[in-house]
Amino acid sequence: MAAITENDGLMRAADGTPLKQALARATRMNKARAFLLTTPLLAFILVTFILPIGMMLFRSIEAPEVSEAFPKTVAILEQWDGVGQPSEEIYASLAAEMADPENRFKLGKAGTRLNYIESGFRSLMNKTVRRIKRVDAGPYKEAFIKIDKRWGETDTWKIIRLAGDPYTYRAYLNALDLTQAPDGNIVAQPEIKQIYVTLFERTIFVSIGVTIACIALAYPISYLLATLPSGTSNLLMIFVLLPFWTSLLVRTTSWIVLLQTNGVINDILVSLGIVGTDDRIQMIYNMTGTFIAMTHILLPFMVLPLYSVMKTIPRDHMRAARSLGANPAIAFGRIYLPQTIPGVGAGSILVFILAIGYYITPALVGGQDGQLISNIIEYHMKKSLNWSLAAALGGILLAGVLALYWLYNRIVGISNMKLG
Amino acid sequence: MANGNQPFVQFKNVQKTYDGEILVVKDLNLDIENGEFLTMLGPSGSGKTTCLMMLAGFETPTQGQIMLGGTELNNVPPHKRGIGMVFQNYALFPHMSVAENLAFPLEVRKLTKAETEQKVNRALDMVELGAFGDRRPAQLSGGQQQRVALARALVFEPDLVLMDEPLGALDKNLREQMQYEIKHIHENLGMSVVYVTHDQSEALTMSDRIAVFNDGKIQQLAKPADLYERPDNAFVAQFIGENNRLSGKVTAVNGTGCTVEVAGNAVQSLKVNISGQGDISTLSIRPERVQLAPAPGSLPNIFDAKVLELIYLGDHIRCRMACCGDDEFIVKVPNTHSNTSIAKGDDVRVGWEIDDCRALDA
Numbered sequence: 001m002a003a004i005t006e007n008d009g010l011m012r013a014a015d016g017t018p019l020k021q022a023l024a025r026a027t028r029m030n031k032a033r034a035f036l037l038t039t040p041l042l043a044f045i046l047v048t049f050i051l052p053i054g055m056m057l058f059r060s061i062e063a064p065e066v067s068e069a070f071p072k073t074v075a076i077l078e079q080w081d082g083v084g085q086p087s088e089e090i091y092a093s094l095a096a097e098m099a100d101p102e103n104r105f106k107l108g109k110a111g112t113r114l115n116y117i118e119s120g121f122r123s124l125m126n127k128t129v130r131r132i133k134r135v136d137a138g139p140y141k142e143a144f145i146k147i148d149k150r151w152g153e154t155d156t157w158k159i160i161r162l163a164g165d166p167y168t169y170r171a172y173l174n175a176l177d178l179t180q181a182p183d184g185n186i187v188a189q190p191e192i193k194q195i196y197v198t199l200f201e202r203t204i205f206v207s208i209g210v211t212i213a214c215i216a217l218a219y220p221i222s223y224l225l226a227t228l229p230s231g232t233s234n235l236l237m238i239f240v241l242l243p244f245w246t247s248l249l250v251r252t253t254s255w256i257v258l259l260q261t262n263g264v265i266n267d268i269l270v271s272l273g274i275v276g277t278d279d280r281i282q283m284i285y286n287m288t289g290t291f292i293a294m295t296h297i298l299l300p301f302m303v304l305p306l307y308s309v310m311k312t313i314p315r316d317h318m319r320a321a322r323s324l325g326a327n328p329a330i331a332f333g334r335i336y337l338p339q340t341i342p343g344v345g346a347g348s349i350l351v352f353i354l355a356i357g358y359y360i361t362p363a364l365v366g367g368q369d370g371q372l373i374s375n376i377i378e379y380h381m382k383k384s385l386n387w388s389l390a391a392a393l394g395g396i397l398l399a400g401v402l403a404l405y406w407l408y409n410r411i412v413g414i415s416n417m418k419l420g
Numbered sequence: 421m422a423n424g425n426q427p428f429v430q431f432k433n434v435q436k437t438y439d440g441e442i443l444v445v446k447d448l449n450l451d452i453e454n455g456e457f458l459t460m461l462g463p464s465g466s467g468k469t470t471c472l473m474m475l476a477g478f479e480t481p482t483q484g485q486i487m488l489g490g491t492e493l494n495n496v497p498p499h500k501r502g503i504g505m506v507f508q509n510y511a512l513f514p515h516m517s518v519a520e521n522l523a524f525p526l527e528v529r530k531l532t533k534a535e536t537e538q539k540v541n542r543a544l545d546m547v548e549l550g551a552f553g554d555r556r557p558a559q560l561s562g563g564q565q566q567r568v569a570l571a572r573a574l575v576f577e578p579d580l581v582l583m584d585e586p587l588g589a590l591d592k593n594l595r596e597q598m599q600y601e602i603k604h605i606h607e608n609l610g611m612s613v614v615y616v617t618h619d620q621s622e623a624l625t626m627s628d629r630i631a632v633f634n635d636g637k638i639q640q641l642a643k644p645a646d647l648y649e650r651p652d653n654a655f656v657a658q659f660i661g662e663n664n665r666l667s668g669k670v671t672a673v674n675g676t677g678c679t680v681e682v683a684g685n686a687v688q689s690l691k692v693n694i695s696g697q698g699d700i701s702t703l704s705i706r707p708e709r710v711q712l713a714p715a716p717g718s719l720p721n722i723f724d725a726k727v728l729e730l731i732y733l734g735d736h737i738r739c740r741m742a743c744c745g746d747d748e749f750i751v752k753v754p755n756t757h758s759n760t761s762i763a764k765g766d767d768v769r770v771g772w773e774i775d776d777c778r779a780l781d782a
Contacts, residue, residue, distance in 0.1 A: 316511035319478050322498040323505040324525035325576065331499075334524070338515045 057398075060171045060391035066163040069110035070097045074164030077157065082183070086157050091140035098129045114163050116386065117170070117180070121159070124148055158182035171392035196376070196393065203373040204400075206291060207355035211302075213295045214351050215344060218302035222343075225303070226310035240303050248297065252364045255293045259284040259365075285367030293361045298354055302347035309343030345412040353401050373397060426490050427451035428612055429475065429580065434484035436470055444470050446636040448484070452614065454579075457606050459615045459623040462633030463659070471633075472582050472616050477501050488580065499528075504573035504581040504611075508588055510565045512557035518568050519544070519553035525576040543575040546605065563594045570602065574609065583615045587622065599625050620660050624648065632656050649706075653693050654780045657704035664710070664749050666703040670694055670779065678779055683745025688720040689777040700782040707738075707750040709776035712768060719771035725749065727766045737762075743770060 011019035067074050073093045080086050097103055111125035128147050135143045144151035159182050162168075170180055177194040181187050188194070221240065225233045243251060258264045261280045269275040283289060313336065321331035359374035366375070373393060380390035408414065429452035436445040445467045452458050460468035473479040475486060477498030486493045493501060513521050519540050526536040544550045547567035557565055566586060573581050583602075587595045603626050606613050617623055623630045624644040632639045632647065632655070639659075640652045651657035658665065668682035678691040680701050687703060694701045714722055725743035736752045739762065743749040751770060753762070762768065 314509065314511060316507045316509060317513060319476070319498070320505065320507055320511035320513075321524070322478075323476055323501075323503060323582075324528065324572065325499050325502070326524070326528045327497075327499050330528055335513055339513075 053398075056387075056391045057395050058391075060388050060395050061167050061169060063113055063163065063168045063170070063388065064166040065106065065109040065113040066160065067166045069103055069106035070094060070160070070164070073097055074161070077161040077164060080157070080161065082154065082158060082161075084154060085141065085152055088139055088141050090157070091144050091151075092138055095132050095135065095140045095143070099133050110163075114159060116174075116389075117163060118159050118182075124150060124156075155182035158184075171388040172396070174389050175392040175396055196373075199371070199373045199376055200396070203356055206287070206294070206372060207352050207358075209291060210294045210298060210355045211348050211352045213291075214299055214302040215348065217295070218299055218306055218347065219340075219344075222303050222306035222310050225307045226313075227315070237307075240300055243297065243300055248360060249364075251297060252293055252361050255289065255296070255365055256284055259289055259292065284365050285370065287366075287370045289365035289367065290362045290370035290372070293365050294355055294358055297361060298351045301350045301354060305346040305350065306340065306343040309340050309346075313339050341412065345408060349404065349408050352404065356401060357397060427487075428454040428456075428489060429614070430485075430487040431471070431475075432485040432487065434471070434474065434481045434486060436467070436474060436479065436482050444636050445474075445481075448636075448638065450631060450638060450641070452612060455610050455612055457603070457613045457615065457626060457628045459617060459627040459630045460633055461617055461620060461623040461630050461659075463618060466633040467636040468616050468631075468633040469584060472584055472614060475614065476503055476505050476582055502576075502578050502580075504576065504578035506569050506573045506581070506583040506586040508585045510557070510569040510586075512565055512568055512572070514557055516556075517553065518549065518555050518557065518560070521557065521568060522553075522572050522575050525572065529576060539575055543571040546574070547571045547601075562590055563598065566590060566598060567601075570605070574605070574611075578611060580612045580614070583613065585617055586615075587617075587619075595622070596625075602626065624660070632659060634659070650692075651704060651778065651780070654702040654704065654782070657702075657778065657780060662707050662750060664703075664705045664707060664746065666705070666744050666746055666749075667782070668701060668703065670697055670699045670701050673697055677774055680779055685723055685744050687744065687777060688774050689779040690774055692778045693780045701779045702782055704778045704780055705772055705776060707752040710751045710770050710772050712739075712751060712753055712762070712770060714769065714771040720774050721777065722769055722771035725751075725768050725770045727762055727764055727768060730762070730764055741768070741770065 013019055013022040015022075017025075070093075073090060076090050076093055077086065080090065098107065107125065107129055111122040114121035114125065128144065128151070131147045132140075132143065150156050162170075162180060162182065162184065173179055173186060174189070175196050177189045177197045178186055179189050221236070225236055225240070227233075228236065256263070260266070261282060261284075263284070265283065266275065266280040270277055270280065275281060283292070317335055317339070318331055321335040322328070326334065357374055358372060359378060362370050362372045363375055363378070366372070374397075377390050377393045377397075380386045380393070405414075429450075431448045431450040434445055434448040435443055437443050444465075448467075448471060450471075460471060462468045470479060474481050475488075475493075477493070477496065481494065488501065488503075512518075513524070516524070522540040522543055523536050526539055531539070540553070541550065544553055547570055549564060549567055549571070552560065552564065552568075557568065560568065566589075569586065573583075586602075587598050590598060599622055602613075606626075615623075615626065624647075627644055629641060629643055630647050631641045634655050640647060640656045642650070642652075647656065647660050651660060651663075654665070657663050666680075666682045666687065668680040668687065670678055671681045671686065672679040673691060673694075673696055676691055678689055678694065678701075680687050680689055680703055682703065689703055711719065716722065723744055725741040727739060727741055728747065729740040731738040731740075734755065736754050739751045739753050740747075741749045741751060749770075
C-alpha cells in the first residue's frame with residue numbers, strides 16, 4: 001500500500017483511510033492479544049494486592065462505630081453549641097439509644113472507639129449502659145450525672161461529638177504522636193504515649209545505615225564479580241546468591257547462634273582472651289543484632305544491580321582515563337564511580353525500601369530496642385486490635401516510600417535504574 | 421626529548437607471557453624514531469596489541485625493558501607516561517559531553533580554565549567537530565566518535581600517541597577518509613605514532629615503517645614499499661598483498677640468484693631466504709609482475725599455463741591459471757585492447773623476471 005498525501009496534509013493509506021488509523025487497525029489484534037495474556041496477572045494483583053491495601057488504608061480513616069450506635073444523639077449533638085452541659089433532649093436521646101435492645105452489639109464497639117480517644121471511656125459506657133436501662137423516665141440529665149459525674153462535663157460530650165464523625169484522620173494523628181483535644185484542637189500526646197515518631201525515626205536511621213553498609217560491602221565484591229574471568233565470577237556469584245536459596249528464618253537463627261552472649265563469636269573472643277568471661281559483648285537482641293542481620297540479608301539486593309551496571313562499563317574506560325593522565329583515584333572517582341551511580345541508586349532504593357518495612361528479623365533478633373515500625377504495626381494488628389492505627393502507621397510508611405521513589409526519580413531518574 | 425643517537429622508543433629483549441607457559445611476545449627488539457609513524461601489523465594473536473599495551477603501561481613485560489626518551493618505563497605508572505592513546509572502541513566517557521571528555525586530560529594536569537577551553541576548542545576544530553562540544557558521545561555517529569577519541573588523545577600534546585585498531589569499527593569509505601586524516605594530523609603535529617592494525621592496506625597507506633608481527637615475533641620491519649616488493653619470508657609475502665606461491669627444491673645457487681625446481685620446471689629466482697642447495701623453498705611472485713605472452717627468450721622464466729577462470733574487475737582482469745603445478749596461480753592482466761582476447765580454457769605462456777621471483781623459506 002502506498003502512502004498518499006491528500007490536500008489536508010494527512011498521510012493516507014492506499015484505500016484513503018488516514019495512515020494512523022490504518023496502523024491502529026493493523027496492530028489492534030496484537031495489542032488485544034497481549035493485553036489478554038496479562039489479564040490473569042492484572043486480576044491477581046488487583047485481588048491480592050491493590051484491593052486489600054486499599055481496604056486497609058480505608059480503615060485508617062473510617063470510624064463508623066459511634067455514629068452507628070447513636071445516630072440520633074450524634075445528629076442532635078451537631079447542633080450543640082459546646083458550652084456547658086448539653087440539653088435534656090440529648091441526654092434523653094442517648095438514654096433511648098443505649099436502652100435499645102437492637103443496639104446491644106454496637107454499644108461495645110462504640111465504647112472501644114471512644115476509648116481510643118479518651119481511655120476510661122469504655123468502662124464509663126459499660127457502667128452507664130447497665131444502669132440507664134433501669135431509669136424509666138426523665139429527667140435523664142440528672143440520672144446520667146448520678147451514674148457518673150463525667151456526664152456532666154463538657155469534654156465528655158465533645159468527645160462523643162468528635163467520635164460521631166464516621167470519617168476521621170485521628171488514627172494518623174495518633175501515628176504521629178498527636179491527638180485531638182475534646183475541643184478539636186490538635187495537640188501532642190502526653191510524653192509517655194509518644195512512641196511512634198521515635199520508632200519511625202529509628203526505622204529510617206536503621207534503613208539508611210543498612211543501605212550505606214550494603215553499599216560499602218557490595219561495591220568491591222560487585223567490582224570483582226564484574227572484572228574477574230567468567231569461571232571465577234560465576235562461582236563467586238553462587239556465593240552471593242546462596243542466601244537467596246536459604247530460608248530467611250534459618251539465616252536469622254544462625255545469626256542468633258553466632259552472636260548471642262554464649263554464642264560462637266563471644267566464645268572465640270573469650271578463648272582468645274580479648275574479652276573477659278563476665279563482660280561478654282551483647283551483640284544480639286538489640287540494635288546491633290538487627291543491624292548485622294538485616295545488612296547480611298539485604299546484601300544481595302545491592303550486589304545484583306551494582307554488578308549488572310559494572311558489567312556494562314568497558315575496561316577501556318579506566319585505561320583511557322589512566323592514559324590521559326589521571327591517577328587511579330581520580331580515574332575511579334571521575335570516570336568509574338559516576339557510571340555506576342544508576343546501580344548504586346537502584347540497589348539503594350531496593351535495600352532501603354525493603355529495610356524500612358522489615359519485620360521478621362527485628363522481631364527475632366531485635367530484642368526491646370531493636371524493634372522497628374513494622375513490629376508495632378504487627379502488634380496493633382494482632383494484639384491491641386487497633387486496626388485503624390495499624391493502617392495509619394502502614395499508610396504513613398507507604399507514603400514515605402512513595403515520596404522517596406518520587407525523590408529518586410527527580411534526582412537520578414527511574415529510567416536510569418538497572419536491576420540485574 | 422630523545423638525544424641524537426638514542427631512539428625515542430626502544431623495546432629491549434622484551435618478552436611477555438600471561439600464563440607462564442606460552443610467550444605471546446618473544447624477545448622483541450624494536451626502535452622507534454622521534455616523529456615516526458610506525459605500524460604494528462599482524463593477524464590477531466600475533467602479540468602486536470600486547471606490545472602496545474606494554475608501551476602504554478597496562479601490561480608489564482615479563483622480561484626486558486621498554487625505554488621512552490631515554491628513561492626506562494617499566495616502573496612508571498600509565499598516568500605518568502604522558503602517552504596519548506586511541507582505543508579500539510573509542511572509550512569515550514559516556515557521562516561527559518564531548519568538550520568535557522577533551523578537557524579531562526587537561527583538568528587532571530591542572531591547567532587553568534582559559535587554557536583548557538582554548539586547547540579543547542583547538543582540538544575540536546582540528547577534527548572539524550567545533551560545533552559538537554556540548555553533545556554526549558552517544559549522540560554522535562561512529563566516525564564522529566572516532567574523531568573525538570583522536571582529539572582527546574592529542575589535546576594534551578603528547579609526544580607519542582598509540583592507536584589500537586582505531587578504525588576497526590568504521591565502514592570502508594569512512595575508514596579510508598579517516599586514514600588520510602590521521603596521516604595529515606601526524607604530518608602537521610609531528611608526534612610519534614604507534615599504530616596497531618590487522619588491515620594491511622591501512623598499514624601501507626599510513627605508515628613510515630611497518631613491523632609485521634606473527635607468532636610473537638617481528639617478521640619484518642621495513643618501509644611499506646620494501647615490505648611489499650621485498651618480503652623477507654613467506655609469511656610476509658603472503659600477508660602483505662596478493663602473491664603466488666610456488667613450492668620447490670633448490671637445485672643450484674649462483675651469486676644472488678638460484679634455481680628452484682617446481683613441478684619439473686627450473687625457475688630462476690632471487691636468493692632471499694634459503695641457506696643453500698637442497699633446501700625446500702617457497703617462491704613468491706606478485707600477480708601484477710607476471711607478463712602474459714612474452715616474446716620467446718625475452719625473459720629468463722617463461723612457462724606454459726592454462727586459463728582456468730577470468731574475473732572482470734574493471735581496470736584489470738584477474739586471471740586464475742594452472743602454471744608450474746599450481747592451480748591457484750593468479751595473473752593480473754591490465755585491461756588493454758591486446759589483452760581482452762583471452763578466454764577460459766586458453767593455453768597461454770607466462771613469464772617473469774628473476775628479480776620478481778623471490779626464493780623464501782618453506
